[in-house]
Amino acid sequence: MRDELLHFPVNYGERIEIYSGVARLSGKIWARLVRPDGDRPGTAFLIVHPTSNFLGHYALEPLAGHGVAAVGMTTRYIGNDTSLLFENCVLDIASAVRSLRERGYERIVLVGNSGGGGLAALYQSQAEHPTITATPAGDPPDLTAAELPPVDGLIMLMAHPGRAQVYTEWLDPAIVDEHDPFTRDAALDMFDERNGPPYSAAFLARYRQAQLERSERIRAWVLERLARLAADEEGPQDFPFVVHGTCADPRFLDLSIDPSDRRVGTLWGDARTVNVAPATLGRYTSARAWLSQWSIRDSQGHGPSHLPHVSVPVLVVYGTADNAAFPGHARALYDAVAHDDRELVTLRGANHYFIGQPDQVTACVSEMVRWAREHGFN
Missing domain, CATH: 3.40.50.1820 (Alpha/Beta hydrolase fold, catalytic domain)
Structure with missing residues (x-):
């Protein structure tokens, strides 16, 4: 060989x-x-x-x-x-x-x-x-x-x-402050036992919609930031930022959703832990890369x-x-x-x-x- x-x-x-x-x-x-x-x-x-x-x-x-x-x-x-x-x-x-x-x-x-x-x-x-x-x-x-x-x-x-589809399906919609993953909306928190698992169809519908809405909020911020950078011809061309909560797909905890033989959890272990861990999907990104790679509308x-x-x-x-x-x-x-x-x-x-x-x-x-x-x- x-x-x-x-x-x-x-x-x-x-x-x-x-x-x-x-x-x-x-x-x-x-x-x-x-x-x-x-x-x-x-x-x-x-x-x-x-x-x-x-x-x-x-x-x-x-x-x-x-x-x-x-x-x-x-x-x-x-x-x-x-x-x-x-x-x-x-x-x-x-x-x-x-x-x-x-x-x-x-x-x-x-x-x-x-x-x-x-x-x-x-x-x-x-x-x-x-x-x-x-x-x-x-x-x-x-x-x-x-x-x-x-x-x-x-x-x-x-x-x-x-990557953009998976990222959006994993995006934690309970986060209400992009700078603090621990400030959360309990009604959209898949880790709150009052919501499940198992998760109701109504909860999942609200959850998926809220994920899309969070993605759109990040996108709006990215576009505003890039517009500000473009206005300064001698300034930086891109801008880095952190996205918290990128490992919160309800399928990680509820095996009845898209059922298979998988085990509870993620590729990297416990979902609640990985959701805020430094080394996980799309935690650090630049504005231009976020549009190309993680934006469900643009990628x-x-x-x-x-x-x-x-x-x-x-x-x-x-x-x-x-x-x-x-x-x-x-x-x-x-x-x-x-x-x-x-x-x-x-x-x-x-x-x-x-x-x-x-x-x-x-x-x-x-x-x-x-x-x-x-x-x-x-």
Whole structure:
């Protein structure tokens, strides 16, 4: 088995979005290629996520063991969603696809894992039918003017529809003061036992509406802040802030909502604790990144919005014990595909990261390779 560290060229631009000058000046993003010994396979699986470090992705060695090449890549925002722009992530994937084509890989299967599902769908839709000319804040890049080589197949692996949708579904509507997560509206508090679990349909309806309203309040503040920054041509171009309470989806505590085999809690443990913990989804962000990544109204990284515009085969794989990407998420991705060359695979009992489940990794990779070979991706 061969194991190589790859780098792909990217233009970080003039705006400082990451503080490491070494990283910016390198003009590179990184990936890890694992493939079988001997002749180079004709197909490469490219596994992507907006921020995760996929150099150690669990599927790399197993895929290579099946005789295919597997690449786990990072974007320029590795481990840093504070200033992330989905549109730049599209350019990073394009660089990886071009480089793999130059290496002789005739077919590329783009695997969007977890939050990479929406990104993979966005990439292919723009590669086939480019429409996006700017970020939601009106900044470059113009994807209609970019070279975005299309891939040959898409896999949505343990994926949710997109970061903005999940973020909104997890946003705590009980917070009434954006600077203090402990000042709360008891009537909208999912952690108040008087509300549940189980939660009534009426409570859930109020809760979901209040989540949207909080998202809109944050959006209004972001737009006002950006307008003030734009008025000062010599001042800063962006502004950082904290969003409290980003891990409060009632599905974490009430297993009857979007029912599955999952356990109570989140990917990171107890929901009440994680909801205010420093290291969780979208806690720190800039104004421009919030619009691109977390705004349910503005973000362009929503898988079901883009999958109707892709022509390549699509495989959706989900686990019934996943407590981040729920069965309804998988169905939404599958249903969004407008053609018939689509497949939905269910991994019974599989959790989001296959923690303690080596047999599930084996089953998942076997399904991916089986599907690929049925489509001639050898």
